[in-house]
Structures are given as structure tokens and as C-alpha cells.
Amino acid sequence: MKKTAATYFPQIVDIYAAADTIKQVTGETPLQQSIRYSKKYDANILLKREDLQRVRSYKIRGAFNKISSLTKEELKNGVVCASAGNHAQGVAFACNYLGVEGTIYMPAVTPKQKIDQTKMFGGDWIKVVLEGDTFDDSQKAARLFCDSHHKTFVHPFDDVKTIEGQATIGLELLNQSEEPIDYVFVAVGGGGLASGLCGTFQALSPKTKIIGIEPEGAPSMKTAIEKGELVELSQIDKFIDGAAVQKVGQYTFPICKDHLYKMETVPEGKVCQTILDLYNRDAIVVEPAGALTISALDDFKDEIKGKTVVCIVSGSNNDITRTAEIKERALLYGNLKHYFIIRFPQRPGALKEFVADILGPDDDITHFEYSKKSSRENAPAVVGIELKSSEDLKPLIQRMKSNNFFGDYLNNKPDLFQYLV
CATH class of the missing domain: 3.30.70 (Alpha-Beta Plaits)
Known part of the structure; x- marks a missing residue:
């Protein structure tokens, strides 16, 4: 039976199958207690360090699971994707590992560090095309190229195999945590990871509350949930490039709408201060999207007191040339x-x-x-x-x-x- 956006929900059997597929290229990332944040919030704050994946983000999970599911004919024709950086690196790695030709569209404003990393992971198997100012611009161009050349589009979030690949993080969390998990904070761009976690936790730990966090300047999922329908934002702040999309997915929207405990936004300036704090006080390097979940803890400080809370640190592909802007935004936010x-x-x-x-x-x-x-x-x-x-x-x-x-x-x-x- 074909899975449609209106009826699809990630099933635990498919998530376990995804875990078996991707284990050849992904390691189990650490789940570490943050002493500093645990003391600050009087809670057991755990950081799921997806920034320590081999491509420095969780995106390899969904990308590899999707490409591995293709037929021999589809693999021969090659794949196409659009990404602000982390999904691109996951696709590039998968193409190189599996010997599949890939064309990767990235916004022209993507940090050079992410572009260079994508080319490094993909080697001779991929071609990078810079197109448009946003992920959505790149995706439109990628779709046109994909259709005209009869290739398979590997979506960064709105695809069942991608969602199921991202969902494997939940399996690791439940295996690693010594205590029941009360809350999971997850960054939301298009909603692939959040949707996958909803599937895992509903099956294995239904009392766990999943909280989605978006940038204040790109609240595509929060807006859609409030309006009760998919919406395309006319303008977004592209600074948190790993979580800045104008429109979330047809598959991910109903899952997040019905199964997320809450959707919240965080100001970009506050995220910048979190990036600086993590670097200066914890020696952890994260990209803006990777700091979203930790930045949201203040808004839930009363609710999470005494609870076990997981913050997914989604990636560390940060360009050092952005440091001055990060500091500036943090100072402005701090008045x-x-x-x-x-x-x-x-x-x-x-x-x-x-x-x-x-x-x-x-x-x-x-x-x-x-x-x-x-x-x-x-x-x-x-x-x-x-x-x-x-x-x-x-x-x-x-x-x-x-x-x-x-x-x-x-x-x-x-x-x-x-x-x-």
C-alpha cells in the first residue's frame, strides 16, 4: 500500500530496519550529561551529540537510508538533492560510499565551509550547483533538473525513508539513557527529525514529550500548526541556515501537528550566545541550528525542573568566518x-x-x-x-x-x- 502524506506515520519496524541499514556508516553518538546546564536548570540535562557524526550532523542517517532503498535502475540514473549544507554532506558521503552519481544544489549563501566539506565527502561522485538565496530556491531548481534528467530526488526531510533514518536517533536515546526520558528538545527546519522521533517515542516511550524548536526568524512549522495548514513564509531570516525553510513538508506537517507536545521559537541572537557559551565554557563547537534546543531551555525552566531532558545537538558544521557576526548578534540580543x-x-x-x-x-x-x-x-x-x-x-x-x-x-x-x- 502506497504511503501518502495524509496517512503516513513512521512505524517502529521500519525504524529498526533503517537502523540496520545505516549501521555500516553511522556510529552511535554519545549521550552526555551537561553538568553546567543540569545545575542551572535543576534537572538532568543530557546532550545527544549528533555533532560528532562522521559528517558532523545527523543528516547522514536519513540520506543514507533513502539512497540505500533505491532500485538498481534508480541508482544507475543518479540522485539529486537540495540542501543548505548538512543534508548535502550526508548525500555526498552516501554517493561516494555506494558509488552513485549525485548532483547537489545548495543556496548561494551557504557558508564556504559546508560547500568544501560536501565536495570532500562526495569526491568525484558528486557535483555541487549553487542556486538561489534560500533552501526553497535551491529545491525548485533541483526539482527541475531532477525531472528533466530522470533522476531520483533525495529530499532532506519530506520523504518516508529520510524520516525513518532520522528516527534512529530515538532508538539510541532510549538505549543510552539510564532513566526514563521526560522531554526531548529537537530543532525543526522541515520537520524530518522531529517526525521520526515522534514515531520512535510513540511506539517505545509514549510518555516522553517531544518539543520542536525553530528560529524566530523562520517559524514555518509553528505558523503552519497555528493556522492548521501548510503555509509558505514570504520572508525568512536565513542566519540559522540548517533550520531556515519557508515551507515544511507534506509528510512532516501532520505528524508534527498531531504529535509534538509543543512548538517554540528562539531568537537568533540568543542562539548566538549559546554558541559562544558552548565554545567558551564547554569546548563544544556547534553550528547555529545545533544550538537551538539548548537555547530553548530557559522558556521551559519551570516545567523541566527535576526532569530528565535530552537536547539534540544536531550539527557542528560552523564556518569560523561567521564568528564576528555570531558575536555581534549575541551582543545585540543581550542589549x-x-x-x-x-x-x-x-x-x-x-x-x-x-x-x-x-x-x-x-x-x-x-x-x-x-x-x-x-x-x-x-x-x-x-x-x-x-x-x-x-x-x-x-x-x-x-x-x-x-x-x-x-x-x-x-x-x-x-x-x-x-x-x-
Whole structure:
């Protein structure tokens, strides 16, 4: 009987079969207790380290399971996929391992690190095509190429074999945890992993609550669940590229709608702070999507107290060139980085006066753009200031105004602010 999006739900027998298929290429990733987060939330916080997979994300599970299920004729014709990075690497590895030709479409904005890794894993068996600004743009181009060349499309989330491959994480969790699992936090992009976990836990641990977490700037699943139907977001924030899609899947949407305990969103800036904390305090390198689940714990701190909670750390394919942007977004979220238009009097010593009398002792100028273009009494400059404490902002603005330096505050003006960040 053909599985349709309206009736499909991952069955445990198929999930066990997927586990048997993928065991030749995937290792059982560690389930580690986080002492720091456990103490912070007075709970047993466990991190499922899918960032330690051989392709540094869980995506190899679904990609390998799907490609392994194809007929000899389909394998001979080759496969096509679209991905922001992690699924691409899983497909590339599978193509190289199984000797299958693959064409991989990636958004043009994909970090170079992920593109290079994809090419490395795929070797001579794959070709990378950069197309569009989002995953959805890449997917449309990939579908056209796939249909015109009679190849098989390997979907990153909206395919039963992909879903069942991702679901194998749940089998490992239940085998590894010494205590019953009360909550599992899972990042949601298209919903493949979340859907798979719903299948595993409904069969083997139905009391476990699965909570899906999306970026605040790309709430495709949350929006669809609230509206009760699939929706395509007209615009998304692409920063958390591993979980930023405009439209979730036809298979994954009804599963998540009916079986997730909750869907929540997390601000991108908070995710950035989590990335920095994990690196600086735990020596764990994660990509933005990999930090989503941990970033959501604050929103459930009362509910999870005393419980056993698993956060799936979904991947670690982070590009070091993004570090400056990650730090910037974290500071902005923490209300520690602020941009102003400052009106400097056209007289000698004005800048010295601003630094000595206006800035606080712990304030730091991190951005300064000034150009004298007229002989007017005051000349504007765009100034970025980093504070030690968010409480220092109000006194700073008061000193600016009382000394006639204040021109405008730019953080709450998105049309102007986007050019600075």
C-alpha cells in the first residue's frame, strides 16, 4: 500500500530496519550529561551529540537510508538533492560510499565551509550547483533538473525513508539513557527529525514529550500548526541556515501537528550566545541550528525542573568566518551593543570630550563612521558602542542628550540597522 502524506506515520519496524541499514556508516553518538546546564536548570540535562557524526550532523542517517532503498535502475540514473549544507554532506558521503552519481544544489549563501566539506565527502561522485538565496530556491531548481534528467530526488526531510533514518536517533536515546526520558528538545527546519522521533517515542516511550524548536526568524512549522495548514513564509531570516525553510513538508506537517507536545521559537541572537557559551565554557563547537534546543531551555525552566531532558545537538558544521557576526548578534540580543547617530560639534576637542565625559568607564567604541561634508554647526557620525551591562544604556543616552551629542538611536530602526549588522 502506497504511503501518502495524509496517512503516513513512521512505524517502529521500519525504524529498526533503517537502523540496520545505516549501521555500516553511522556510529552511535554519545549521550552526555551537561553538568553546567543540569545545575542551572535543576534537572538532568543530557546532550545527544549528533555533532560528532562522521559528517558532523545527523543528516547522514536519513540520506543514507533513502539512497540505500533505491532500485538498481534508480541508482544507475543518479540522485539529486537540495540542501543548505548538512543534508548535502550526508548525500555526498552516501554517493561516494555506494558509488552513485549525485548532483547537489545548495543556496548561494551557504557558508564556504559546508560547500568544501560536501565536495570532500562526495569526491568525484558528486557535483555541487549553487542556486538561489534560500533552501526553497535551491529545491525548485533541483526539482527541475531532477525531472528533466530522470533522476531520483533525495529530499532532506519530506520523504518516508529520510524520516525513518532520522528516527534512529530515538532508538539510541532510549538505549543510552539510564532513566526514563521526560522531554526531548529537537530543532525543526522541515520537520524530518522531529517526525521520526515522534514515531520512535510513540511506539517505545509514549510518555516522553517531544518539543520542536525553530528560529524566530523562520517559524514555518509553528505558523503552519497555528493556522492548521501548510503555509509558505514570504520572508525568512536565513542566519540559522540548517533550520531556515519557508515551507515544511507534506509528510512532516501532520505528524508534527498531531504529535509534538509543543512548538517554540528562539531568537537568533540568543542562539548566538549559546554558541559562544558552548565554545567558551564547554569546548563544544556547534553550528547555529545545533544550538537551538539548548537555547530553548530557559522558556521551559519551570516545567523541566527535576526532569530528565535530552537536547539534540544536531550539527557542528560552523564556518569560523561567521564568528564576528555570531558575536555581534549575541551582543545585540543581550542589549550590550548599540548604534547611534552622534552629533559632534564642529570644534577641536569634541571627540575627546565625548570619550572622556559621555562614555562610561566600561563603554567601548566598536564602530565609528564620520565625514565632515559641510560647515554646519554639528556633523553626524554613526557610532557603535559596546556596554558592559545593559543597565548602562539609559544613563549613556541621558549624558548624550544633556550635552547635545544625541542624534538618533538606530537599533530600533530596522530599515537603517540592517546596513550596520
